[in-house]
Every structure is written in C-alpha cells, then in structure tokens.
Amino acid sequence: xxxxxxxxxxxxxxxxxxxxxxxxxxxxxxxxxxxxxxxxxxxxxxxxxxxxxxxxxxxxxxxxxxxxxxxxxxxxxxxxxxxxxxxxxxxxxxxxxxxxxxxxxxxxxxxxxxxxxxxxxxxxxxxxxxxxxxxxxxxxxxxxxxxxxxxxxxxxxxxxxxxxxxxxxxxxxxxxxxxxxxxxxxxxxxxxxxxxxxxxxxxxxxxxxxxxxxxxxxxxxxxxxxxxxxxxxxxxxxx
Amino acid sequence: xxxxxxxxxxxxxxxxxxxxxxxxxxxxxxxxxxxxxxxxxxxxxxxxxxxxxxxxxxxxxxxxxxxxxxxxxxxxxxxxxxxxxxxxxxxxxxxxxxxxxxxxxxxxxxxxxxxxxxxxxxxxxxxxxxxxxxxxxxxxxxxxxxxxxxxxxxxxxxxxxxxxxxxxxxxxxxxxxxxxxxxxxxxxxxxxxxxxxxxxxxxxxxxxxxx
Ligand SMILES: Nc1ncnc2c1ncn2[C@@H]1O[C@H](COP(=O)(O)OP(=O)(O)OP(=O)(O)O)[C@@H](O)[C@H]1O
Ligand SMILES: [Mg+2]
Numbered sequence: 001x002x003x004x005x006x007x008x009x010x011x012x013x014x015x016x017x018x019x020x021x022x023x024x025x026x027x028x029x030x031x032x033x034x035x036x037x038x039x040x041x042x043x044x045x046x047x048x049x050x051x052x053x054x055x056x057x058x059x060x061x062x063x064x065x066x067x068x069x070x071x072x073x074x075x076x077x078x079x080x081x082x083x084x085x086x087x088x089x090x091x092x093x094x095x096x097x098x099x100x101x102x103x104x105x106x107x108x109x110x111x112x113x114x115x116x117x118x119x120x121x122x123x124x125x126x127x128x129x130x131x132x133x134x135x136x137x138x139x140x141x142x143x144x145x146x147x148x149x150x151x152x153x154x155x156x157x158x159x160x161x162x163x164x165x166x167x168x169x170x171x172x173x174x175x176x177x178x179x180x181x182x183x184x185x186x187x188x189x190x191x192x193x194x195x196x197x198x199x200x201x202x203x204x205x206x207x208x209x210x211x212x213x214x215x216x217x218x219x220x221x222x223x224x225x226x227x228x229x230x231x232x233x234x235x236x237x238x239x
Numbered sequence: 240x241x242x243x244x245x246x247x248x249x250x251x252x253x254x255x256x257x258x259x260x261x262x263x264x265x266x267x268x269x270x271x272x273x274x275x276x277x278x279x280x281x282x283x284x285x286x287x288x289x290x291x292x293x294x295x296x297x298x299x300x301x302x303x304x305x306x307x308x309x310x311x312x313x314x315x316x317x318x319x320x321x322x323x324x325x326x327x328x329x330x331x332x333x334x335x336x337x338x339x340x341x342x343x344x345x346x347x348x349x350x351x352x353x354x355x356x357x358x359x360x361x362x363x364x365x366x367x368x369x370x371x372x373x374x375x376x377x378x379x380x381x382x383x384x385x386x387x388x389x390x391x392x393x394x395x396x397x398x399x400x401x402x403x404x405x406x407x408x409x410x411x412x413x414x415x416x417x418x419x420x421x422x423x424x425x426x427x428x429x430x431x432x433x434x435x436x437x438x439x440x441x442x443x444x445x446x447x448x449x450x
Contacts, residue, residue, distance in 0.1 A: 073444075085433070087388055091437060092380055093384050094358075133246070135388065
C-alpha cells in the first residue's frame, strides 16, 4: 500500500532558488527509501515539504489524505523528523524533557510518558540519560537522543536527515542498527552511501531540481555511470 | 568546546542540594525582595550578615565560592551603566550608587547560588507547579538551552578571528567584531526558524500551547 505519494511538486525559495520542479514519486508502507544527491540538491528541502514546513505547489498525499493547512497537524502526528543538526532539535534543557515534549498531546498519561521516555532511551542505547543536560552531550549522544525522541512518538513515517553525519565508524554502525530496527516507513537523506546501501530497499537520486533516478538500492548504487554523472560515488559495498 | 558551565555543580548531592526546590526558590525570591525594598540605611548594616548567610549556605553546598563569585561578576557589568548614570544624575549620587551595587551584587549572588544548588529542570518544574505562565517557563528553558550554544559559537568565531589575524588586535578589529555580532545575529535568526520547525513537528501550535 502506498503511504506517501508526491505528485508534481515544485518549490522555489523566496530568494529565487528553484529547488525542485515537478517531481513525483511514491513510497510504500514499510519501505525504506534512501534520498541521495550532491550538496544543495534539495534533499533537506524535500523533507521539509513532506512535513508541511514549507509551502510547495503540487500535491502531497500521506496515508490517503492530501496535505493541507487543515490536516497538517494530524499528518504531523504520524511523522517523526530527525533534523540534520541535533542542536536545532534538542531544544529543552534536559534529555527527559526533550523526549517527552509534546507526548501529552498524543493522548498519553503522565505515567505512560515516563514509561515511553525510558523505553525509547533504552532502544537508542541511552539507559539512564534522563537527567543529563542536552548541551553536555557528545555529538553521537545528541544524535541518539534525537532518534529516541523520534521513536517516542511511535511514528508511522520516520524522516531522517543525515543521521550518520560526523559519527565515528562505531557510532555510525550502531546508529544504522537502531534505524534498521525501526519497522515503519523510512525516508533517509544521507551522503553515507554505504549506510544507505545497507538499510534502504530503494534509492532516489535528486539533482538539478529533478529526480535523476529511482529504483532498487543495488541497481542504482552500483551503476557507476549514473552515480558519477550526479557527483556521487559507487559505495564500497558494491564495488 | 569550552563554555562556562553555569550549572556545573547543580548535580551535587549535599543537604543544600537535597532541599526542596520550592523552599530554595522562595528563599531567593524573599531575599531579592528584601534587597529591593529595604531602605538604604538598613542595607548598609544588613549587607554583611546577608553575605555571611549566603556564604555559609555556599559552604554547606560544597560549591566553590570562586565559582559563584566569578559568575556574579560576569553579570555585574550589565548593571554598571545603570549605577554610573545613577551616580551622575541623582543627588547624593555616590553613596546611593554604592548601595545600589550592594543590592545588585547580593541579588545576583543569591540567584547564581540558586542555580548552582538546584537542577534547572527542577526550578522549571516547581515554577510550573506554581502556575507560572507556560510561555515564560518555555522562554526561560530556551534561554538556558541556547545560552550555551550561542556563547560557544561566539567563542569559536572569536578564536577564528584571533588565529587569522595573528593573535594581535590591530586596527579594524572593531569592524571585525561588529561583523561577528551581525553574523551571530543572522545565525541565531536562522537557528530560531529551524528550532521552530522542530517544535512544530512535535505538536507545538505557536502560541505557547501544544496541539
Ligand atoms: N532558507 C533558505 N533560503 C534560501 N535558499 C535556501 C534555504 N535553504 C536552502 N536553500 C537553497 O536551496 C537549495 C537546496 O538546499 P537543501 O538544504 O535542501 O540541500 P541539501 O540537498 O539538503 O544539501 P546538503 O547535502 O548540503 O544538506 C540550495 O541551493 C540552498 O542553497
Ligand atoms: Mg541537507
């Protein structure tokens, strides 16, 4: 079943930069789609459009509903977004408050929330981090707290922007495992093509305002000509 | 990244730290109130006992005196203009200013002491239980959270300038610093937008409430 359908969307930033033009694609329920492309290709902007944080033209249909001003709050309840920079996302002083932010409005009671905080920290490998200050954490820990906060909302769709960026090889591997354990639909933006290859069923190449290719991970990632013509490189796992 | 950890000692386990946050907040509010409304003559002879009281609390809390004094002195410059203006424009300017400085120093000292012996989240929780406006608690939380980030970012930029200008000041340094300030402002503005996005995704409705 299709859970995300994008129909002919275009977006131009107010200062005139056209980020994408008439792009369309579908994501099936439970699928994990890797979104790749050079710097400035519009990957982050695409995730913003899916979450209704920018106003694109065209249609975005999530779970059968056309995204609009009216239903955006309901749509956002089904989506968790892990941003490129954890400092933008960890806005509360302590880990516990950050993870529990907004959970009450999903209908959980106080005890349930405490329980969820514990469980999601556990599933992100961060047992006992409840009272830590967000600004005293290492980057890898911050990234994992963001992931825990995303899991806490039990989303149907998980949007990840550069989750493994700047992590050491061990941290990267661990994070990839955590993401893989999440069973819902995933859209993962990353320059870490090895991770994309390991985690994603399908891959989409975004470049010069359009979708250059979309299809099975292995088929796309191992296509040397296609990859190089989009300033990308065939990842190690497919060489 | 180096930053000045204001709340560095708030996680200690001493009798003072274990005291209920509400009691400590009330104590500080009371103290600041007294310092504000007590007539000048009384300040001059109650200042020393008050300072002594604070220091005794400090000793019991095992927070280094240096830590609190240093943080207090960092904030004090913000008040100096007021004091200077005051001593110029008021009659009996100097003695009046002296008393104003004492009031400010002791008030700030007790506030710094409060955040050194109480976890910030406990202070916020208590204020929220006392039905403090939600929006104010949120603003305070954000100020606390992003204060570190902003000072860290500023330190990084100043270090970069120092490295590239060979460590010496020289002419044009003011221009550079004013540009740094401008960039910092733009960066904060853009960050604010991204943080706002992150909040919307978690159900924030833009009015201090949650969707
Ligand atoms: N707030 C903004 N205002 C104006 N232009 C922007 C803004 N944010 C991004 N852009 C521009 O839009 C284009 C796409 O940016 P986007 O951040 O979506 O790229 P990206 O694919 O995520 O790149 P990266 O891999 O570097 O993260 C870029 O040319 C960028 O300069
Ligand atoms: Mg990006």
